[in-house]
Amino acid sequence: MGFLRERQPHHVQNFVWLAIGSIALLLTASACGGGGAASSQSGGSKSTFQVDVLASLTGAVGSPGQATAVQAAIDQVNANGGVNGHQIQVKVLDDQSSTSVAPANATKAIADQPVAIFDVSGSAELAAAMPVLSSAKIPVLSPFALQLGYYPWLYGFGPTPAQQAHGFAGAVESALGTSTLTGKRVDILVLNTPSSEAIGAATKAAIQQEGGTVPETVQQPITAVSFASGAAKVVADNADAITVNGSPATTVLVAKALVGAGYKGAIVVPYSASDDVTFKTVNSANFFGLRADTNADPGTAMGNAVSQFKLTADPNDPEFGLVWGLTYTLAMSLQKCGDTCSPSALENALDGLGTYNVPGSDFPYGGLFLSKTVHNVLVKEQLFRWDSATNTAVKFGPVVDFGPPNY
DSSP: OOSSOOOOOOOGGGGHHHHHTHHHHHHHHHTOOOOSSOBOOGGGOOOBEEEEEEEOOSSTTOOOHHHHHHHHHHHHHHHTTOBTTBOEEEEEEEOTTOTTHHHHHHHHHHHTOOSEEEEOSOHHHHHHHHHHHHHHOOOEEETTGGGGOOOTTEEESSOOHHHHHHHHHHHHHHHHTOSOOTTOBEEEEEESSHHHHHHHHHHHHHHHHTTOBOOOEEEEOTTOOOOHHHHHHHHHHTOSEEEEESOHHHHHHHHHHHHHTTOOSEEEEOGGGOSHHHHHHHOOTTEEEEEOSOOOOTTSHHHHHHHHTTOOOOTTOTTHHHHHHHHHHHHHHHHHHOTTOOHHHHHHHHHTOEEEOOTTOOOTTSOEEEOSSOOBOOOEEEEEEEETTTTEEEEEEEEEEOOOOOO
């Protein structure tokens, strides 16, 4: 999931949260009645809002990280009294990293009549579920949504391919210390997935629009274990920079191969591969990454929520904060929507947020924004560069503006 991150395999121990954190969540969810508007409970208490989460917890490229972010944020909202006194109940559906299971899970989620659906599975799984989700028109919030185009009920955190391309071009200019790409040679690496390929094509157009040339667009299989031949091509192209649109695992593989092959140009990556561990593993002053927010480190609001609710999360996961922000976007919209919020009313509330920020997650490089015509909330990022002297990633250059979504 390039900027719209493509999933990579994770170790089995990442699933420990299922044992210690989500059992109570799933048991609670299974007792929840359906209903897009708040569903009623016995005992005279206020009704609850039902939210379903489509996730790839298991399977070849499974990871529970982003479902954990949804859970942590909702647990915190509920612990603080819920939304206007209403608790939010969650049901998680695992598609096992399968594009054939994803549509069936979307059908199950719709049958629950939730007020909203999160899809944190992956761009391929979301694309497979789109025909089912389109028929329901329940608001869907996903970090992978905007490569699929604009839909009135679909909301995403990341930029569209056009915006990511605009951001890549600006980041390359910053990394090269120039205000134009005229005379610069920029290679592009994409994964063999629809979203990554779309971002790659848009990036090529953006670089050419800035006066640069693109000698090579290198396609890397998502499960590849080597980039030796690709690195040799980039070195032979004498490229001034290369944009790498992939996950941390892909990025480490590619960047280390480039450095090992003697490549001296700038390696520019999106937020999905701009975490501290990736920076430290690559360990090159020529490695640059875009960042949108802070990590779920111990002591932060996100990190404290993970600890308080006995969840397990990787604080270096570059998307934990984005999904946390997307979850709080839902909570803020439910609050705006009122006591008997239906999916259509929630859509209106989301469209009416305008410029906003969310508690517990730091988006220091620009506010978030939603409207009826703009459904991707993140519009600015900051470029970082590895500093071997301090062994940290440090800010480099001005804030990068991603421009209009161009749906």
